[in-house]
Amino acid sequence: MSAIAHADDHAHDDHGHHHKETFITKYIFSQDHKMISKQYLITGLIMGIIGIAMSLLFRMQLAWPDHKFTIYEIFLGKFGTDGVMDPSIYLALVTIHGTIMVFFVLTAGLSGTFSNLLIPLQIGARDMASGFLNMISYWLFFISSVIMVLSLFAEAGPASAGWTIYPPLSALPQAIGGSGMGMTLWLVSMAIFIASSLLGSLNYVVTVINLRTKGMSMTRMPLTIWAFFVTAIIGIVSFPVLLSAALLLIMDRSFGTSFYLSDIYIQGEVLHNQGGSPVLFEHLFWFLGHPEVYIVLLPALGITSEIIATNARKPIFGYRAMVASILAIAFLSTIVWGHHMFISGMNPFLGSVFTFTTLLIAIPSAVKAFNYITTLWKGNLQLNPAMLFSIGLVSTFITGGLTGIILGDSTLDINVHDTYFVVAHFHLVMGISALYGLFAGVYHWFPKMFGKMMNKNLGYVHFWVTAIGAYGVFFPMHFIGMVGLPRRYYTNSAFPYFDDLSDTNVLITVFALITAAAQLVFLYNFIVSMFYGKKAVQNPWKSNTLEWTTPVEHIHGNWPGAIPHVYRWPYDYSKTKENGEYVIEGQDFVSQITPLQEGEEELHH
Amino acid sequence: MTVFLTIVIIALFGITLWQMSKILKLSQLKNADDSQVANDKDNNMHGKLMLGFVIFIYLLTIYCFVQYRSFFLPESASEHGVDYDLLMFISMVLIMFVQIITQGLLHYFAYKYRGKKENKALFFADNDKLEFIWTIIPVIVLAGLIIYGLFTWTDIMNIDEEEGDPLIVELYAYQFDWRARYSGEDNVLGKANVRFIEGINTLGIDASDNYGKDDKVTNELHLPVNRKVIFKMRSQDVLHSAYMPFFRAQMNVVPGMITEFSYTPTKTTEEMRNSEFMVEKVATINKIRREKSKKLVAAGDEALETYEFDYYLLCNKICGASHYNMQMKIVVESEEDYQEWLKTQQTFGEQLSAQASN
Numbered sequence: 001m002s003a004i005a006h007a008d009d010h011a012h013d014d015h016g017h018h019h020k021e022t023f024i025t026k027y028i029f030s031q032d033h034k035m036i037s038k039q040y041l042i043t044g045l046i047m048g049i050i051g052i053a054m055s056l057l058f059r060m061q062l063a064w065p066d067h068k069f070t071i072y073e074i075f076l077g078k079f080g081t082d083g084v085m086d087p088s089i090y091l092a093l094v095t096i097h098g099t100i101m102v103f104f105v106l107t108a109g110l111s112g113t114f115s116n117l118l119i120p121l122q123i124g125a126r127d128m129a130s131g132f133l134n135m136i137s138y139w140l141f142f143i144s145s146v147i148m149v150l151s152l153f154a155e156a157g158p159a160s161a162g163w164t165i166y167p168p169l170s171a172l173p174q175a176i177g178g179s180g181m182g183m184t185l186w187l188v189s190m191a192i193f194i195a196s197s198l199l200g201s202l203n204y205v206v207t208v209i210n211l212r213t214k215g216m217s218m219t220r221m222p223l224t225i226w227a228f229f230v231t232a233i234i235g236i237v238s239f240p241v242l243l244s245a246a247l248l249l250i251m252d253r254s255f256g257t258s259f260y261l262s263d264i265y266i267q268g269e270v271l272h273n274q275g276g277s278p279v280l281f282e283h284l285f286w287f288l289g290h291p292e293v294y295i296v297l298l299p300a301l302g303i304t305s306e307i308i309a310t311n312a313r314k315p316i317f318g319y320r321a322m323v324a325s326i327l328a329i330a331f332l333s334t335i336v337w338g339h340h341m342f343i344s345g346m347n348p349f350l351g352s353v354f355t356f357t358t359l360l361i362a363i364p365s366a367v368k369a370f371n372y373i374t375t376l377w378k379g380n381l382q383l384n385p386a387m388l389f390s391i392g393l394v395s396t397f398i399t400g401g402l403t404g405i406i407l408g409d410s411t412l413d414i415n416v417h418d419t420y421f422v423v424a425h426f427h428l429v430m431g432i433s434a435l436y437g438l439f440a441g442v443y444h445w446f447p448k449m450f451g452k453m454m455n456k457n458l459g460y461v462h463f464w465v466t467a468i469g470a471y472g473v474f475f476p477m478h479f480i481g482m483v484g485l486p487r488r489y490y491t492n493s494a495f496p497y498f499d500d501l502s503d504t505n506v507l508i509t510v511f512a513l514i515t516a517a518a519q520l521v522f523l524y525n526f527i528v529s530m531f532y533g534k535k536a537v538q539n540p541w542k543s544n545t546l547e548w549t550t551p552v553e554h555i556h557g558n559w560p561g562a563i564p565h566v567y568r569w570p571y572d573y574s575k576t577k578e579n580g581e582y583v584i585e586g587q588d589f590v591s592q593i594t595p596l597q598e599g600e601e602e603l604h605h
Numbered sequence: 606m607t608v609f610l611t612i613v614i615i616a617l618f619g620i621t622l623w624q625m626s627k628i629l630k631l632s633q634l635k636n637a638d639d640s641q642v643a644n645d646k647d648n649n650m651h652g653k654l655m656l657g658f659v660i661f662i663y664l665l666t667i668y669c670f671v672q673y674r675s676f677f678l679p680e681s682a683s684e685h686g687v688d689y690d691l692l693m694f695i696s697m698v699l700i701m702f703v704q705i706i707t708q709g710l711l712h713y714f715a716y717k718y719r720g721k722k723e724n725k726a727l728f729f730a731d732n733d734k735l736e737f738i739w740t741i742i743p744v745i746v747l748a749g750l751i752i753y754g755l756f757t758w759t760d761i762m763n764i765d766e767e768e769g770d771p772l773i774v775e776l777y778a779y780q781f782d783w784r785a786r787y788s789g790e791d792n793v794l795g796k797a798n799v800r801f802i803e804g805i806n807t808l809g810i811d812a813s814d815n816y817g818k819d820d821k822v823t824n825e826l827h828l829p830v831n832r833k834v835i836f837k838m839r840s841q842d843v844l845h846s847a848y849m850p851f852f853r854a855q856m857n858v859v860p861g862m863i864t865e866f867s868y869t870p871t872k873t874t875e876e877m878r879n880s881e882f883m884v885e886k887v888a889t890i891n892k893i894r895r896e897k898s899k900k901l902v903a904a905g906d907e908a909l910e911t912y913e914f915d916y917y918l919l920c921n922k923i924c925g926a927s928h929y930n931m932q933m934k935i936v937v938e939s940e941e942d943y944q945e946w947l948k949t950q951q952t953f954g955e956q957l958s959a960q961a962s963n
Binding site: 086087088091161162166167168169172175176177261262263264265266270275276277278279312313314315316317318319320321343344345348351352355356359360362363366367369370371372373374376377378379380381382383384387388391394395398399402403405406409410411412414415417418419453454455456457458460461464467468471472475476478479480482483484486488489490491492494495496497499500501502504510513514517518520521524533534537540541571573574575576588603 | 614615618619622625626639640641642643647648651652654655658661662665666669673675676677678688689692693696697699700703704707708710711712714715718719720721724725726727728729730731732735736739740743744747750751754755757758759761762763779780798799800802809841842843844846848850851853854855856857859860861862864886889890893894909912914917919920921922923924925926927928929930932
């Protein structure tokens with residue numbers, strides 16, 4: 001199949017005639033990137049529902065610690081007997097919430113969906129470089145999701161050492177119940193997830209490098225593709241390190257090695273382990289863990305760049321600077337991991353180095369934020385739901401990013417480390433921002449994915465409730481962090497000093513419940529529009545990029561005839577000739593496949 | 606009751622949305638434009654809402670800073686904490702300034718340039734000068750912050766046992782409590798390892814090391830005011846973190862290695878209790894506790910104790926099921942009171958011989 005997909009353009013007229021697709025090859029073991037992207041999206045959304053539901057459970061526990069909720073018993077079984085949440089299951093909930101949201105929703109659900117959908121469509125390729133590997137990549141992701149969900153049913157509870165699974169807590173079942181079978185399944189699931197992610201990333205990189213259509217030079221690629229491309233590279237560089245970290249942890253747990261363990265006395269017994277260091281694990285984990293933040297965020301920023309330019313009817317401001325910032329962020333992201341470890345016991349001198357590199361990364365981030373704002377300036381903004389989510393992303397990216405200046409400073413980190421200040425910071429800057437990117441992408445490319453339009457009014461309701469709710473949840477959270485309230489506390493009632501925070505905790509939880517309810521609007525809109533939505537036109541947003549030159553109905557190979565050639569960059573919105581008229585009369589956009597018009601200059605961006 | 610109310614609120618909210626979507630659908634029947642692409646009416650409405658949204662952000666910010674001002678920690682009780690607080694203040698002012706300006710611009714532009722059919726966007730793709738300006742400004746500001754931060758960091762982390770007459774104390778963490786070990790007359794901690802843990806020797810002090818004989822193990826941390834203290838931290842089982850927010854101090858406690866942190870306490874517990882901030886804070890907390898107690902008593906439970914402020918050390922690295930309640934009381938007092946208290950504590954040697962004579 002893939003051989004056909006990449007055959008010479010001219011031999012493509014009879015494409016699609018010589019293989020019949022069955023239900024299984026079309027919907028289940030599909031090698032078509034468009035179908036795989038839908039599979040990623042739907043799996044990601046299902047995992048997202050689980051992840052968000054978990055957050056509601058533990059938010060309720062935090063807001064009303066003395067209260068009995070039957071709902072705990074329904075969902076948590078023996079860990080919620082009589083409606084009282086067990087402290088260890090609280091930790092399991094925060095652990096699995098983190099894992100699912102970071103890896104399964106925002107890495108696979110976001111990057112997996114849109115890299116698969118957009119890379120071939122926007123660079124003018126018939127499919128991914130290897131459709132088969134792409135299929136394997138999805139199915140590995142599916143298996144890892146299933147194992148992660150299964151781990152929730154482990155007898156002694158799912159993994160509960162925090163999503164960062166620092167040993168020795170994660171290595172010793174004696175230390176916490178969840179570190180038995182639950183943690184084993186967690187590690188197996190993640191190992192498979194990493195394999196899936198690597199196969200996907202290699203495919204993306206190869207596709208972007210090799211399969212661009214004629215005229216699609218690197219500097220004519222949409223910023224989405226730049227973001228996906230660079231994200232894939234960061235993934236290839238850093239995910240293997242997590243795999244090694246996980247493998248060594250598996251060895252420590254099951255085969256008696258001492259990579260991370262030393263001098264431990266637990267449950268009346270001295271363990272034989274000698275010479276290992278948990279700090280080593282922290283280094284290995286964050287060597288992935290920090291780039292992971294950008295693996296999550298860069299695709300969202302790429303999607304936003306594209307959507308803001310299209311809906312502002314203006315070129316993205318500073319295309320070269322945007323590409324340069326993506327590259328700078330990618331490079332710096334691999335040398336800042338130590339800022340998670342200022343007070344881990346590593347040499348304080350290293351702390352100085354990491355403070356330096358960390359604050360450096362604020363510079364390209366600031367450039368991106370300013371460029372977005374300038375793109376809005378003097379635009380003709382079409383405020384579609386996707387555009388609102390994109391503007392929302394810039395807003396939360398700024399709010400969350402700024403507090404990073406405090407946390408990235410080793411000195412200031414001392415007193416806010418691991419408090420709710422951190423929780424507020426990273427939820428805004430990577431959680432909410434990346435989710436906004438995901439939503440923006442879904443609203444914008446839904447017509448491309450399903451050939452239908454999503455209901456815009458439901459989209460507006462979804463956006464405004466979410467936007468207010470997200471700030472309502474995470475803005476006050478900074479303040480309870482400033483008190484010195486540690487995260488991952490089952491209840492704050494053990495310290496009377498925190499008694500006056502309980503009202504704020506209730507406020508946050510109420511906002512969280514409302515915001516989660518608003519996501520149901522999205523789900524409703526998503527499912528209903530898929531079947532009963534208004535049929536989409538070919539180019540509903542009047543966009544320049546190549547995906548809108550394909551027919552609405554999906555066909556294998558994307559374009560019915562030859563692959564179109566590209567003659568310009570993707571951001572010629574509202575471009576005028578010297579006489580002040582649009583380049584193409586009566587139309588404020590010029591598709592990438594339109595050759596230069598008479599009297600038009602190509603600007604070198 | 607709360608559950609019921611919550612469920613009712615969620616249900617009502619759901620119904621509201623359902624009805625809204627119905628109304629929207631009905632109104633659409635009359636409206637010919639069902640393209641699901643934003644039209645001028647949408648642009649107008651959501652542009653204005655964007656302006657409303659930035660006002661919401663500003664109000665939320667003001668509300669939080671005013672309403673939650675008592676959430677900020679009181680003036681630091683340690684020497685280096687004063688520098689910490691100043692750096693925090695400068696950084697806060699800076700980021701709030703940037704926050705207000707950029708959010709303002711972002712949302713104002715979204716409002717001001719909301720689309721209209723007859724409008725034309727400006728083709729504005731590049732401006733090297735502008736980009737240079739907003740690259741160089743963060744560079745300069747961040748360079749300032751980095752340099753200032755690094756000087757403070759080096760001061761805090763540069764732990765010199767030779768300088769002055771520091772008190773050496775070991776902080777010992779295990780699931781789920783803390784112990785302090787004072788180094789005794791010689792101010793040197795005896796060797797220790799988990800392999801020596803046996804019976805009353807719960808910290809694994811090496812009984813053959815003479816430096817350890819005069820060590821004193823306590824379950825409260827008492828510190829003399831205005832004397833530098835160096836903490837040597839050890840964990841018995843998993844990672845913990847010794848977090849002392851009032852002293853702007855935190856360091857992870859790692860099994861298999863000894864981590865260090867040092868500070869000079871400058872305010873006694875008594876002084877902190879009598880500070881204006883703390884008097885007000887404790888009064889608020891006790892008011893809340895009295896109200897809670899009323900409910901508890903009505904339900905047949907015991908009332909909550911009246912709260913009196915004490916410094917505390919808490920665990921700030923996830924360490925197991927009871928992580929949320931792993932704390933130790935810290936008392937900062939005058940040198941005399943400290944010595945008096947220390948005298949009442951048994952040395953490790955005394956403990957051993959007491960056990961032997963039993």
